[in-house]
Amino acid sequence: MSIVRLIFRALAYFLIGLLLFSLNPLGIGDKGDAILQNAIYGVLAPTYPSGIPSSSNPSSAQDDVLVVLLTEDSIRNLYDDGLIQANEWPIEYSDHANIISRLMKYEARSVFVDVYFKRKRSTDDTAERFINSLHHAQNRSGTKLWFAGGYKDEDLSPWQEELKDNFGLTLNGWEGYGGAYPLYDDAQSSAAMDMYKEACLEEDSYQNCNNTFSSTMIDDGVSLPAVSVRWGARPAAAIFPEYTSEECNTFNWFDFVKQSPSMLFSEIESVGCPYSKVLYADDLVHIDKFGTEVEKARLSEAIKDKSILYGMYLEGLHDTVTSPVHGKLPGVMLHAMVLDNLITYGMDYQRATDEKAEQLSYIAWAFISFILAVIMWRLYGRDFYGKPTNLDSDENIWKRKRAIQWTHRVGMILVIIFSIYTFMILQYEPYNAIGFLVLIGAVGFIEDLIAFLAKKLQL
Amino acid sequence: MKRYILILLSAVMAFTGQSNLFAAEAGNKSINIVAFDDTEVELKIDDKYQYIEVSELGELPIAVVEENKDHWLKITTTLGESTWVARSSVKTDEEPPIKNCHSIKISQAADRGQSGVRGAGEKCK
Numbered sequence: 290m291s292i293v294r295l296i297f298r299a300l301a302y303f304l305i306g307l308l309l310f311s312l313n314p315l316g317i318g319d320k321g322d323a324i325l326q327n328a329i330y331g332v333l334a335p336t337y338p339s340g341i342p343s344s345s346n347p348s349s350a351q352d353d354v355l356v357v358l359l360t361e362d363s364i365r366n367l368y369d370d371g372l373i374q375a376n377e378w379p380i381e382y383s384d385h386a387n388i389i390s391r392l393m394k395y396e397a398r399s400v401f402v403d404v405y406f407k408r409k410r411s412t413d414d415t416a417e418r419f420i421n422s423l424h425h426a427q428n429r430s431g432t433k434l435w436f437a438g439g440y441k442d443e444d445l446s447p448w449q450e451e452l453k454d455n456f457g458l459t460l461n462g463w464e465g466y467g468g469a470y471p472l473y474d475d476a477q478s479s480a481a482m483d484m485y486k487e488a489c490l491e492e493d494s495y496q497n498c499n500n501t502f503s504s505t506m507i508d509d510g511v512s513l514p515a516v517s518v519r520w521g522a523r524p525a526a527a528i529f530p531e532y533t534s535e536e537c538n539t540f541n542w543f544d545f546v547k548q549s550p551s552m553l554f555s556e557i558e559s560v561g562c563p564y565s566k567v568l569y570a571d572d573l574v575h576i577d578k579f580g581t582e583v584e585k586a587r588l589s590e591a592i593k594d595k596s597i598l599y600g601m602y603l604e605g606l607h608d609t610v611t612s613p614v615h616g617k618l619p620g621v622m623l624h625a626m627v628l629d630n631l632i633t634y635g636m637d638y639q640r641a642t643d644e645k646a647e648q649l650s651y652i653a654w655a656f657i658s659f660i661l662a663v664i665m666w667r668l669y670g671r672d673f674y675g676k677p678t679n680l681d682s683d684e685n686i687w688k689r690k691r692a693i694q695w696t697h698r699v700g701m702i703l704v705i706i707f708s709i710y711t712f713m714i715l716q717y718e719p720y721n722a723i724g725f726l727v728l729i730g731a732v733g734f735i736e737d738l739i740a741f742l743a744k745k746l747q748l
Numbered sequence: 749m750k751r752y753i754l755i756l757l758s759a760v761m762a763f764t765g766q767s768n769l770f771a772a773e774a775g776n777k778s779i780n781i782v783a784f785d786d787t788e789v790e791l792k793i794d795d796k797y798q799y800i801e802v803s804e805l806g807e808l809p810i811a812v813v814e815e816n817k818d819h820w821l822k823i824t825t826t827l828g829e830s831t832w833v834a835r836s837s838v839k840t841d842e843e844p845p846i847k848n849c850h851s852i853k854i855s856q857a858a859d860r861g862q863s864g865v866r867g868a869g870e871k872c873k
Contacts, residue, residue, distance in 0.1 A: 362850060370845040371819040372836040378866055387836050394786055418797055422790065425799055429788075527852050534849040561853030569850050574836070578785060579844040602854065605866030615855040 291666070299662035305735065306654045306728045310647075310721070321723035322642075323468065326517065329712075329719050331613040334522035337564075338633040350497045350632035351525050351566065353488060355591060356625050357392065357599045359570040364603075366571040372578075378603050379410070382419035388570045389434075389599060390426035391577050395592035399433040399487040401480050403461060403600035403608075403621040406436060409448045416448070420455055427456070433487050437461040441474045459483045461624070469515035469641030469718075470627045481516075481627035484596045488632055500635030514640040516627050517718030520612045524562030528591045529572060529584070537562035560614045565625040566591065570599075598625050634716075642720045646711065650721045653707045657725065660703060661696045661732050668692035669736070693733040700729035780809035781823065783839040790837060792820065793828035800827065809841060 313319060338349050359380070368376040373384040385404065392400050409416045427434060438449070438458030445453065452458060460479040463471050472482040489498035490507070506513060524537040537560075568591060576584045600621025601608065608620035630638050640646070669692035704725045711717040784802040791800050805825055814822040819835040 358854075360850075362848065366845075366848050374818055387834075391785075418790070421797065425788070425790075524852070532847055532849050533852055535851040535853050537852060561855050563852075563854060567852055567854070571848070572850070575845070575847050578839055579847075603866060605862060605864055607861075607865070609856075611858045612855075616858045617856040617860055618854065 295662055295666045298665060299659045301735070302658035302661055302728075302732060303655050305731065306658060306725075307651065309728060310650070310654075310724060318721070318724045319467070321727075322718075322720050325719045325723055326468075327613040330519060334520050334560075334614040337519050337521035337523070338629075348497055350495070350629045351521070351523075351564065353495045353497055353596055353632060354625050354629050355397075355566045355568055355595045355597045356563070356619075356621055357388070357568050357570055357573060357597055358602050358619060358621070359388070359600070360602045361604065363569050363571040367574060370575070372571075372574050374415075378601070378606070379413075381413050381415045382410075383415035383422065386415075386419045386422035388573065390422050391573055392592055392597050392599070393423075393426035393430040393432040393434075394577075395589050396430045396594065397432050397592050397597045398594045399484055400435075400597045400599060401459065401484055401624065402434070402436045403480070403598060403624060404437060405439060405461070406448060406452060407439075408446050420451065424455065433457075435459040435480065435483055437480070440464075441477045457483075466515045466641065469517050470623065471515040472513045480598075480624045481631060484598075484624075484628050485631040488596050488628070489635070495632060498632050498635065500637050502636045506636060514643040514646075516630055517639040517641045518623065518626055519630055519634075519639050520614050520626055521564035521629070522560045522614045524560065524564060525566040528566065528568055528587060529576070532572060535561075563615060563618055563622055565622060565629065568592075596628060598628075600624075637716055640715075640717050642717060646715075646717050646720065649711065649715075650707075653703075654725065654728070657700060657703050657707075657729070661700055661729070664695045664699060665692050665732075665736060668695060689736065693736055696732050697729060700732070701726065704729070779812040779815070779821070780841045781812060781821070781833070781838045782809045782841050785837050785839070789833060791825075791827070792830075792832040793825075794830055812840070 310318065338351075364373070364376065364378065364380060367373040367384075373387060374381045375384055385402070389400060389402060423434065426432070434456040436449075436452045436456060436458055438445075438453070438460055440462040441460060443449070445458075449458065460471075460474055460477050463474045463479070470481065471479055473479065478486070485502075486507070488495050489501045494501065527533040527536070530536070573588070576588050580588065598621050600619055602619035602621075609617045610620050610623040611617055612622070612626075669688045704722055707725070708719060708722045712719055787802055788799045789802050789805075790797055804827070805823070810823050812821045813824060815835070816822075816832075820832040821835055821838065821840075822830065822832050825831045
């Protein structure tokens, strides 16, 4: 009979867990996961990438990815110097071409234009020049070029069709992935994935490409889990420090160790500088035109054969992303960071939870439920049902308390083991840990409830 | 007599390098193209855009005849009656603009935001 009680108890724990996971009341589970992920990624950010550059491998993916930013200052500087036509956003098509074609002139490997062009503006007659100029530059450099193509079910306008036919469109929008970044959405690849293919799956792949995706994985791309983005906190060095008004603090392990405990329990102090290398659009144009030979050589080094993302950072455009360590950054930084993740980790990238992960957590919870039930059964329940009259005895109360304490201890250890296993071995993002801990806490509550009812009903 | 005075004045100004004085005052200071950004350049020749090898444009410097409000420079070539080149594609003999500095600390508070969309801008017609 006692074995039946054990199984009944384990089943009760499991079903309660299943119910809570399925119902996810008030989205507490998802919110808990998001908070946990932010905290863990924030603490681990200074250790990204895992392969810290050494004398044997002095570079990292940080050297392969470059973000070219057009900001308020860039537009003003370029306009004031007579180098672009528009003094305000949106700048003219030919102004974009002026910037992008320079990236091709310096032989960038690939360029993703994170500007969503929908219809030709009736107030701008430079669209044809834009296409011609980019074509001309592309024919000479061989640079791969994509434009932001919106969502998978985008109803393409004639202008988008033109961009697609001449260069290429790639996904930069999706839904249903939470904070994760899909590599494919219904067989259509996203911006970072397209750039990754060009960076690591071609013959002359980057030296920093690790664990590159197998062709089978790419062919079967639809089933690849989305990326749970790992952000780095070691800022890239400025390409032109002489034109930089503020410097970023270099990483310091002492400060990191000092701050780590507070990161878990309080607001993380934001890192002002982004992880990816940044080149401002006006610096690009200015140095290309007026720079010294040394500056031009540095510009060439920063662009040649690099994966480049061209984006905007303008007040009121709302294309921003919030990083666990930086606060708000331009949206283009998300694509850059995912590309960096892919180059750095390859197919070992941190995965967002998928169906397999959910199934795994149910199996884990079934196992934890059984272990907790065994603890309760061994330390408390076996006697409890046999001797109902002793419910109020000091010994019984003490036994119940001790058994519940043991479920907490063992349960917590099991959750930590599960979390480490899924995070480090299976490369899943931190998930369900808070839900599990809540459930383990609830085991004590349920046992208390059982005891209370048993007393009332004089079982 | 007046003619001699004018000739004398012109000779003095030419000697002292002040020959462009009147032109500069009139906003027509002579500008010369001293370099192109690339080996090919986009030109607007008789209202048609085309790319031309810069070597076809002759020896540098090339005198700029006129500059329009969109910063296109008119030059004299044998390619057409009217040839224009964008200022953004060339380097002139003017003093280069001073390079402004940027901060690379670009992150903002996570809760920063405004409930409005950026307008089309002044340049839109």
